[in-house]
Every structure is written in C-alpha cells, then in structure tokens.
Amino acid sequence: MIPAEIRELFPILKQEVNGHPLVYLDSAATSQKPIQVIEALKHYYEWDNANVHRGVHTLGSRATDAYEGARAKVAKFIGAASEQEIIFTRGTTTAINIVAASYAQSVLREGDEIVLTPMEHHSNLIPWQQAAKKTGAILKYIPLQPDGSISLADVENTITERTKMVSIVYVSNVLGVINPIKEIAQIAHKHGAKIMVDGAQSTPHMKVDVQDLDCDFYGLSGHKMCGPTGIGALYGKKSLLNNMEPIEFGGEMIDHVDFYESTWKELPWKFEGGTPMIAGAVGLGAAIDFLTEVGMDNIFKHDIELTNYALERMMQIPDLAVYGPTTNRAGLVTFNLGDVHPHDVATVLDSMGIAVRAGHHCCQPLMRWLEQSSTARASFYLYNTEDDVDRLVKALLKTKEYFGDAIG
Numbered sequence: 001m002i003p004a005e006i007r008e009l010f011p012i013l014k015q016e017v018n019g020h021p022l023v024y025l026d027s028a029a030t031s032q033k034p035i036q037v038i039e040a041l042k043h044y045y046e047w048d049n050a051n052v053h054r055g056v057h058t059l060g061s062r063a064t065d066a067y068e069g070a071r072a073k074v075a076k077f078i079g080a081a082s083e084q085e086i087i088f089t090r091g092t093t094t095a096i097n098i099v100a101a102s103y104a105q106s107v108l109r110e111g112d113e114i115v116l117t118p119m120e121h122h123s124n125l126i127p128w129q130q131a132a133k134k135t136g137a138i139l140k141y142i143p144l145q146p147d148g149s150i151s152l153a154d155v156e157n158t159i160t161e162r163t164k165m166v167s168i169v170y171v172s173n174v175l176g177v178i179n180p181i182k183e184i185a186q187i188a189h190k191h192g193a194k195i196m197v198d199g200a201q202s203t204p205h206m207k208v209d210v211q212d213l214d215c216d217f218y219g220l221s222g223h224k225m226c227g228p229t230g231i232g233a234l235y236g237k238k239s240l241l242n243n244m245e246p247i248e249f250g251g252e253m254i255d256h257v258d259f260y261e262s263t264w265k266e267l268p269w270k271f272e273g274g275t276p277m278i279a280g281a282v283g284l285g286a287a288i289d290f291l292t293e294v295g296m297d298n299i300f301k302h303d304i305e306l307t308n309y310a311l312e313r314m315m316q317i318p319d320l321a322v323y324g325p326t327t328n329r330a331g332l333v334t335f336n337l338g339d340v341h342p343h344d345v346a347t348v349l350d351s352m353g354i355a356v357r358a359g360h361h362c363c364q365p366l367m368r369w370l371e372q373s374s375t376a377r378a379s380f381y382l383y384n385t386e387d388d389v390d391r392l393v394k395a396l397l398k399t400k401e402y403f404g405d406a407i408g
Contacts, residue, residue, distance in 0.1 A: 020353025231280030
C-alpha cells in the first residue's frame with residue numbers, strides 16, 4: 001500500500017478543520033486509528049464483551065482468547081522469547097514505573113548508579129528520580145553531542161562498575177535521535193547493569209527485536225502505533241520478571257489467598273491485577289495485524305524519506321531553527337520560527353487545518369539544554385504524504401508573514 005491508499009483507511013483524516021482538509025502532524029503524541037482497529041473494538045463490545053480468565057461461559061472464553069491472542073501478537077511483534085515475557089500495561093509510562101518500583105528498588109543500594117540521558121521523556125526520568133530518593137542511588141547522565149546525539153565513547157565513560165540500571169529512550173520524541181541501543185546494552189551488561197528501553201517512539205516506526213537488542217526491559221504504548229489509548233506492554237526477560245514482586249495487588253493476580261498471607265500467579269498474570277484492558281488489548285492486536293500487513297520496514301523507509309523531505313523544505317525557510325541531527329533521525333522535525341512563541345505558531349497552523357505539537361514535550365531538562373522554553377514539532381507517520389509537508393511549509397511561510405517583526 002502507498003500512503004494515499006493507507007490514508008483512506010483512517011476515517012478521522014477525511015474531515016475538515018477550520019475549513020481546511022486536516023493535515024495531522026502530531027503522531028508522536030498519538031497516532032490515528034485505521035478502520036480495522038475501530039471495527040475490532042466495535043466487534044468486541046458488540047459480541048465478545050466479558051471478563052477474562054474467570055468465566056467458563058462462551059463470551060468469557062471468547063474474550064480470554066482474544067486477550068491472550070493479543071499478547072501473543074505483541075510477543076511476536078517485538079521478538080520476545082515467550083508470551084510470559086509480555087505484561088499488559090496502560091502504556092510505556094506504566095511499564096517504566098513497574099521496573100523502577102519493582103526491580104530497581106529491590107536491587108539498588110546507596111551509592112549505586114542509575115544512568116539516563118538528558119533527552120529522556122519525563123516518564124523515563126521521574127520514576128528513576130523516585131527510585132534514587134528511596135534507595136540512595138545516584139542519577140548520572142550520558143552527555144549529548146552538539147546535535148543532540150550521544151557517542152558510545154561517552155556511554156563507556158558514564159557507565160561504571162557501580163551502575164546498576166541504565167534506562168534510555170530508543171527514539172527521542174524531540175530530537176528524533178535513534179539511539180544505538182544494542183551497543184549501549186552491551187556496554188551496560190559488561191559492567192553488570194540492566195537496561196530498560198523506552199520504546200514509545202520506536203515501536204510504531206521500526207522493526208524491533210528485543211532479543212537482538214538484548215535489552216532487559218522494553219516498554220511500548222499502543223496509542224502511538226495505531227492502537228487504542230490506555231493499553232501498552234512491558235517486556236522483561238523471564239528470569240528477571242520471575243524474581244520481581246508485583247506493585248499492584250487484588251483480584252486476578254493471585255494464586256492462593258489466606259487471612260494473613262497470599263501467593264501470586266505465574267507470569268505474566270502476577271503483574272496484571274484487576275480486570276485488565278481487554279478491549280484495549282484486542283485493539284492493539286488489530287493494530288499489530290495492520291502494521292504487520294503494511295510492513296515495518298516499509299513504514300520506517302517511508303518515515304525517513306518524508307522526514308528528509310521535510311528537513312530539506314523547512315530548512316529553506318528563513319529564521320526557522322531545526323533541532324536535532326540531520327541524519328540518523330526518525331520521523332519528526334522539532335523547530336522554532338524566529339521569536340514567535342511555539343503556541344502561537346501552532347495556533348496559526350491550526351487555523352489552516354494543520355495539527356502540530358507545541359510546548360516542552362514532557363522534556364523540560366532537554367529544553368533547558370536546547371536553551372529554549374518550548375518548541376513546535378511536526379511528526380509523521382505512515383498516512384502522511386509530501387503534500388502534507390508542502391502544506392506545512394506553505395503555512396509556516398504565511399505564519400512568518402503574519403507575525404512580521406516578531407521574526408528574527
């Protein structure tokens with residue numbers, strides 16, 4: 001399928017916004033949903049809605065099969081060795097919090113090191129701040145190169161024998177940087193540390209194989225990969241998950257309960273207390289089917305080509321600053337237009353039917369490193385075309401003309 005044909009599968013993209021055909025350039029925040037996912041959710045609620053793992057009736061059995069079937073799809077999609085290594089969560093944020101609260105806090109001691117980068121999303125920063133406060137561990141940061149990338153030499157210099165945990169984003173939601181996760185994992189393991197990967201921005205856009213990366217933990221969010229909101233997954237190596245304690249307790253995750261003691265189910269259910277996100281899992285499974293049909297290599301190639309086209313066009317706009325490297329970057333462009341506040345830029349673009357993100361993108365430390373209070377961001381996905389980029393550039397030129405003296 002080509003982008004124009006793919007676009008037809010997304011009902012929301014057929015509307016007009018403020019009298020203009022919608023150009024949706026905010027997929028890094030959340031992707032739009034194809035009709036296959038919408039229909040899967042509709043079918044579940046109309047025909048299979050029941051709780052899972054509990055009832056022996058037909059609807060309960062169908063719901064359980066759909067839920068566990070989705071888990072199998074996630075495992076295959078990211079190359080996990082076993083379905084038991086996939087824990088359904090609300091998204092990447094929950095996945096990281098589970099690792100920081102369950103695994104990290106059980107192994108960290110005073111003076112141990114947690115290694116991050118300045119480009120981390122708040123969801124991959126604050127949980128580690130809390131873990132450090134509770135254990136006496138120390139936060140360390142791999143420095144950034146002038147273009148926002150990181151060098152393996154700096155990784156080698158930052159990770160030491162005292163490092164117990166490395167947590168790093170695969171693809172930056174601001175800079176578009178694609179980090180060398182496999183090499184970083186090798187360095188971490190050489191020093192006896194474990195590595196958590198924030199895969200929120202990588203999983204929708206590129207082929208992921210957690211076994212090839214040899215990461216210990218990996219988090220993903222369904223809503224960024226054509227799936228529903230409120231569903232995601234944590235991958236963890238089975239040997240690690242088996243020795244971790246759950247952080248949420250209640251029904252479904254228990255094996256035996258007495259008045260004073262309880263025991264837990266085996267993986268993955270010991271981490272899934274309460275009624276899970278059944279419909280979300282069904283929708284995520286449908287999204288994975290859709291992405292697999294299109295082909296992750298095709299999606300990655302399309303994203304890179306469109307980003308390169310956008311960079312070429314946008315860097316010709318006078319007084320427009322682009323942040324991040326110009327090579328080895330994923331499908332987004334973060335920018336500022338002179339001295340015009342990004343919120344004003346986004347508002348004017350919205351008046352022309354173009355949706356972009358503006359703000360600090362949940363990366364305040366990175367904004368300080370960039371010496372900016374906020375930026376605008378256009379992010380691309382499989383349903384975007386060069387025509388979308390052309391409309392963005394044309395609208396930015398009109399915005400520049402509109403604000404006049406505020407530019408430069």
